Amino acid sequence: MKALSVLGSTGSIGTQTLEIVDDFPDRFQVVALTAGRNLNLLIDQIRRHRPEVVALADGDLVATLRERLLALDPQDRPAPLPVLLGGCEGLCAAAAWPTADLVVTGIVGCAGLLPTLAAIRAGKDLALANKETLIAAGPVVLPELARSGSRLLPADSEHSAIFQCLQGTPWADTARLSTGIATPGLRRIQLTASGGAFRDWDAADLVKATVADATSHPNWSMGRKITVDSASLMNKGLEVIEAHYLFGIDYDQIEIIIHPQSIIHSMVELVDSSVLAQLGWPDMKLPLLYCLSWPERLETPWRRLNLTEVGQLSFRQPDPAKYPCMQLAYAAGRAGGTMPAAMNAANEQAVALFLEEQITFMDIPRLIERVCDRHRVDLKADPALADVLATDAWARQAVRELAAGSGARPVATAAG
Numbered sequence: 001m002k003a004l005s006v007l008g009s010t011g012s013i014g015t016q017t018l019e020i021v022d023d024f025p026d027r028f029q030v031v032a033l034t035a036g037r038n039l040n041l042l043i044d045q046i047r048r049h050r051p052e053v054v055a056l057a058d059g060d061l062v063a064t065l066r067e068r069l070l071a072l073d074p075q076d077r078p079a080p081l082p083v084l085l086g087g088c089e090g091l092c093a094a095a096a097w098p099t100a101d102l103v104v105t106g107i108v109g110c111a112g113l114l115p116t117l118a119a120i121r122a123g124k125d126l127a128l129a130n131k132e133t134l135i136a137a138g139p140v141v142l143p144e145l146a147r148s149g150s151r152l153l154p155a156d157s158e159h160s161a162i163f164q165c166l167q168g169t170p171w172a173d174t175a176r177l178s179t180g181i182a183t184p185g186l187r188r189i190q191l192t193a194s195g196g197a198f199r200d201w202d203a204a205d206l207v208k209a210t211v212a213d214a215t216s217h218p219n220w221s222m223g224r225k226i227t228v229d230s231a232s233l234m235n236k237g238l239e240v241i242e243a244h245y246l247f248g249i250d251y252d253q254i255e256i257i258i259h260p261q262s263i264i265h266s267m268v269e270l271v272d273s274s275v276l277a278q279l280g281w282p283d284m285k286l287p288l289l290y291c292l293s294w295p296e297r298l299e300t301p302w303r304r305l306n307l308t309e310v311g312q313l314s315f316r317q318p319d320p321a322k323y324p325c326m327q328l329a330y331a332a333g334r335a336g337g338t339m340p341a342a343m344n345a346a347n348e349q350a351v352a353l354f355l356e357e358q359i360t361f362m363d364i365p366r367l368i369e370r371v372c373d374r375h376r377v378d379l380k381a382d383p384a385l386a387d388v389l390a391t392d393a394w395a396r397q398a399v400r401e402l403a404a405g406s407g408a409r410p411v412a413t414a415a416g
Contacts, residue, residue, distance in 0.1 A: 237329020
């Protein structure tokens with residue numbers, strides 16, 4: 001029985017993780033949950049899983065949660081009630097909860113950084129679904145992993161695919177995921193991308209893209225922010241930086257390929273020219289399950305892949321004119337230091353403004369580029385955690401100021 005702390009339990013990653021727990025009640029139990037403001041779903045999760053501790057990002061909601069739990073019918077009310085915590089300190093305490101064996105990091109964005117670091121410092125293994133941990137703070141996180149002995153098990157479908165492919169090589173060594181040491185025998189990583197909501201659009205038509213357009217993913221069911229990142233291909237750019245830190249491979253050896261069917265989740269090319277790929281239906285539960293069960297594989301009743309049903313697998317190079325965010329991410333990764341933190345925070349803030357219909361879709365890369373250009377004079381090559389957090393806060397504010405005073409236009413609506 002493996003005890004789990006699930007960070008972001010009411011989000012996409014969290015809910016799918018808890019579905020896996022329901023599927024394998026004899027293998028996994030939940031000892032800690034953290035959430036944002038969705039109390040209805042959280043209370044249902046508490047009733048079902050009876051965690052030892054629950055933490056809310058908004059500490060002001062803790063009293064309301066306690067009252068609602070006490071108001072439950074006696075047969076539904078956990079006895080005793082879980083420890084209820086709030087704010088960043090509460091999230092960090094739940095991430096480092098003593099009885100947890102594995103921490104699933106499902107908090108979206110840089111908000112997940114401090115709880116993830118708390119888990120690492122407590123020596124916990126992590127199912128890493130929060131890209132920003134390594135993207136914004138890779139130079140900080142890798143030394144912490146080396147000190148604590150924690151292991152990062154990649155939960156993103158692409159990095160899980162790479163990790164699974166490497167299990168079939170003589171050089172498989174999970175400890176490398178904690179150090180950023182290059183994997184011997186690995187020549188190239190090919191990250192596959194669906195192409196997102198706009199893969200069949202002409203680049204010139206993106207000026208008309210609405211929020212509804214950008215949040216309608218053709219293959220995957222994800223949160224709104226991640227779906228917009230998929231539409232801009234920023235999600236792949238972020239994954240390039242993450243792969244650099246996870247597998248210790250140079251940016252020139254990481255390639256993005258559009259694969260519309262989302263059946264091959266990524267590939268590795270080895271030094272002898274062999275290419276290994278991991279295939280499966282587009283479903284996040286499979287990479288999550290592999291994180292939870294590793295190094296074992298558990299038999300599932302899930303739908304089996306049938307390649308004759310798929311029919312064909314196709315590939316093409318991404319169009320830089322359609323996906324400028326991809327090149328911005330590569331540039332930030334190569335600049336290193338605090339530049340990825342600035343780029344990531346700028347993207348998060350710009351996407352938030354787009355979802356609020358304050359800017360257009362194509363304003364996202366324009367704002368990111370301007371923020372990264374401004375950050376060059378203040379870039380810290382060997383940052384401490386305080387430098388990363390300060391850069392993150394500065395970049396968000398810079399995006400807000402640029403959007404308010406520079407020519408960013410209200411987003412188009414579905415009506416025109």
